Amino acid sequence: MERLLHVSSSPHVRDTVTTNNIMYDVLIAMIPAAAFGVYQFGLNSLLVIILTMAACVLSEYIYEKAMKRPITIADGSALVTGMILALNMPPEIPVWIPMLGGVFAIIVVKQLYGGLGQNFMNPALAARCFLLLSFSGLMNNFTASGIGFDSVSGATPLAMIRSGESVDLAALVIGRIPGTIGEVSVIALLIGAVYMLVKKVISPRIPLIYIGTVAVFLFLFGGFDPYYVLCEVCSGGLIFGAFFMATDYVTSPITPKGQVVFGILLGLLTGIFRLWGASPEGVSYAIILSNLCVPMIERVTLPKAFGKEGKKA
């Protein structure tokens, strides 16, 4: 008996995936969109991205230090929150606004509810809505004096579609349009999405059902015009929201059936907000409202335990 038997409780097979890996993969996946935003809108965007991430990490550190909790800034979740929030900002925003949003996201939405894994809605999106309600003028100002090209002016494509103007689909796909820093380029976002799908960080279920529902909804209620539907899908924050924000582990259902319900709910809400809401965009509100429904969705879609399938609950 030279070798000791190693006794431990289950599970005996462990995956190498950790919170750190996942968070850094999400960060890497957002780099193309961020880089495109900086290239198109200029250096203020870079400043916004860096300072928002710094504000998130710093406020997490200070809060956990003050509350004598374990310091969790190394797991990258605060960085992801900061990045998502920054990419949701208009390019010419004064930097203190996203920084304030970062503090709100981390302290109010995440830490007050118990930290990573306990927040009931996506911190970055909650912060974005906080800022939208607080500084609506500055948050809806998409006039950019970017160095990338010179034809960027006021209205975003969604606002243009709404007022009946036609938009150039090619510009939408490449991203030569006004909008928030990270949402403009469909190609850059899809590169990141494919990276996450290949690394199995996210499953395609929620994003595809979400985007599909929006497309069907807008096709049915928006006048049976495929070109219009395509423009709607490629503009605004839909692609960004579907792949990067709706798939957040903490605030989306874990059951497969629940994810289907969640995706459909997101799609319906987004469609309703876009068609009949006061503002042309509705992705953020759709996602945080659906986040609130996740506990209910999970309760009704909970799979039966092994051996109890046939019985009534």
Place this chain on the structure above:
Amino acid sequence: MNKYTERIYNGIWKENPIFVQMLGLCPTLAVTTSAINGLGMGLSTTAVLVAANFLISILRNVIPGRVRLPGEIVVVASLVTVVDMLLEGFVPSIYSALGIYIPLIVVNCIILGRAESFAMKNKPLISAFDGIGMGLGFTIALMLIGAFRELLGAGTIFGAQVLPSSFQPISIFILAPGAFFVLSILTALQNKLKAPSATNGAAQKKGQITGCSGDCLHCAGHDQVKAE
């Protein structure tokens, strides 16, 4: 401290209707968009509360126990109608700012709560003092919340510019969510400073409770219910 001033101290600090008992949160959250609105709402409620406590206490041996709630509501509703008309006549700006929340004073749980738990069991004069204490506690709480929200959401207090004009108002604080933020932060501060609060049971002394202290576990009524 004699028993009259004790009632006032009790209402303002020890059993503050908002910060300790967490009663009447609907008007608290809805009308405190500015300090002046909070003050107006607080004083209107105080007027009703003092008069209602006094009258109900006088009538406490006349009102049959089984219909005491309708009886109390009739008294309160008459008083609220008076206040409603007075406000409309003399301070129309406050009247229009408070809107539906003036008639809703009728169903304010602080007023019914004090009528039930204090005025029905005590003499008229001390009941009126209890009303003054609770009313002032309510007024101070509303004014504090209103002042914070106005300061952050508009940069002013009582309409006077306090913060420099370069300050960008955070308008969410004068919208509904801001009320929750401010109330929860103030309550968190209470707990931190060990002041009496709804969740800070240690600050409550057992056996001194006349109304609801918010601390249900150590409530005198809790033991009563068990005994029955």
